[in-house]
Amino acid sequence: MSETNQHHISAWKVILVIVLIVATVAGIGILGYFPRKEREAAANAAAREERDTLPRVLSAKVKQAPADVEVALPGTISAVSEASIYARAAGYVKKRYVDIGDRVKEGQLLAEIEAPELDQQVAQAKAAFSQSQQQIAQTRASLLQAQSQRDLAKITSERYAGLVAKGAVARQDADVQAATWKTSEAVVAAQEANVRAAEENVRQAQANLDRVTALQDYKSVRAPMAGIVTARNIDVGSLISASGAGQGVSANPSAAGGASGNELFRLAQTRTVRILESVPQSSAGSIVAGMKTEVTLVEFPNRKFEGKVVRSSNSLDPGSRTMLVEVQVANADGKLMPGMYAEVRFRNHRDTPPFLVPGDSVIGGTTGTRVAILEDAPGGQPGAKKIRLQAVQLGRDYGAQTEIIGGLTGNEIVVVNPGDDVREGAIVLADPQKGAGK
Numbered sequence: 001m002s003e004t005n006q007h008h009i010s011a012w013k014v015i016l017v018i019v020l021i022v023a024t025v026a027g028i029g030i031l032g033y034f035p036r037k038e039r040e041a042a043a044n045a046a047a048r049e050e051r052d053t054l055p056r057v058l059s060a061k062v063k064q065a066p067a068d069v070e071v072a073l074p075g076t077i078s079a080v081s082e083a084s085i086y087a088r089a090a091g092y093v094k095k096r097y098v099d100i101g102d103r104v105k106e107g108q109l110l111a112e113i114e115a116p117e118l119d120q121q122v123a124q125a126k127a128a129f130s131q132s133q134q135q136i137a138q139t140r141a142s143l144l145q146a147q148s149q150r151d152l153a154k155i156t157s158e159r160y161a162g163l164v165a166k167g168a169v170a171r172q173d174a175d176v177q178a179a180t181w182k183t184s185e186a187v188v189a190a191q192e193a194n195v196r197a198a199e200e201n202v203r204q205a206q207a208n209l210d211r212v213t214a215l216q217d218y219k220s221v222r223a224p225m226a227g228i229v230t231a232r233n234i235d236v237g238s239l240i241s242a243s244g245a246g247q248g249v250s251a252n253p254s255a256a257g258g259a260s261g262n263e264l265f266r267l268a269q270t271r272t273v274r275i276l277e278s279v280p281q282s283s284a285g286s287i288v289a290g291m292k293t294e295v296t297l298v299e300f301p302n303r304k305f306e307g308k309v310v311r312s313s314n315s316l317d318p319g320s321r322t323m324l325v326e327v328q329v330a331n332a333d334g335k336l337m338p339g340m341y342a343e344v345r346f347r348n349h350r351d352t353p354p355f356l357v358p359g360d361s362v363i364g365g366t367t368g369t370r371v372a373i374l375e376d377a378p379g380g381q382p383g384a385k386k387i388r389l390q391a392v393q394l395g396r397d398y399g400a401q402t403e404i405i406g407g408l409t410g411n412e413i414v415v416v417n418p419g420d421d422v423r424e425g426a427i428v429l430a431d432p433q434k435g436a437g438k
Contacts, residue, residue, distance in 0.1 A: 054384060055421035059374055059430040060361065062412045065353040065403055071283045071346045071396075075275040079268035079338045080328060083225060086243070086263050088218035091115030093238045098265070100232050104223045110265055113219040113240055121212045129205040136198035143191035150184035157181040221264060230338070231266035240264070268338055273331045275307070277344055278322035282395050282405070286348045287312055293327050294345040297336075305329050305336065307344060354395045354405040358433070360417040362394065362402055369394055371404070372415035372422045374430050387415070387426040 094114040160174035293307040313324040363370045374385040395403025415422050416433050
């Protein structure tokens, strides 16, 4: 064989060896790739299985409540002033001039009472007064007579004293006249006392006459103030008891007390009405006298009445933790009637507004009120969160949202509607609640 053929054969051998080596390496690589691919697929499947087995919860970002809020509280309208009218004179109703619903002025005559016994007392008082005046006239006349006799006795005694000095009469006669003078002075003093007693009798009789005359004036029942008659419990012929209450059939069955022992009339001032509200502690500090309010009623859906805070108790009821506030509303047209249900809105400004969380995120229990906060879970799978239960202090409850006045900083994310899987230290996956802030 020639040298050229040997060289050609050797080259093909080298190429063949290289091809065999490459094929071997490729085969080895292919054989190692598939097991590794299977292992990666298994690991990914295990990771997906682990991720899918973590409980999923809804989450919401803690928000800050607005500084200006409205507090709506229900209340009942009542008259700003109301008076139950009783009689001071016992007897029978002679005339009645008003009925329920009538508007009256101050001092207007409402009814007249026939009281013959009282009229007789007035006549007796007048007679007693006249008699006392006659007695004082008699005692004054007696006093004048006693004074005259005293003066005469004095002059006579002085004359006898002069005659004794001249020896014209006996000393005993002079002593008798002196004693008569002293007796006359005692009689004058007694008559002066009788005059003073008679004057006291006159004043007493005058006072008694004034008293029964004033009571006689009460036979005319008059309105103590301007207002509207809201109850009438008497009619003509009704008996008025000694306590001044009507004992006829009530013309207003809803009046307290039934048909016996009621007031004659009840008056209410309704040109201004008032509403008493129990304001919760969280809003009590912002309520001040003169504060404007908005009053609405279902009966007037398109009208808002302006009210004003006129006073408050400035103290909280320990039982309900509320402060009593009086709101007055002008009622010139009489649309607002006592007993109507109304809603009062207070506009409240807070310098430090609280935080808001969904109402379903609050967890109650024997350990207190808490919320579940989501924190990053270090070393865990992507998206995993760790649960931390945080004690909080609640403010007002708006239903869908609840105020938190203590326990949060405002940067937290809380779990909405937490279930049994939400517990301290639990790992969960969080999905943002639709419509919740992020």
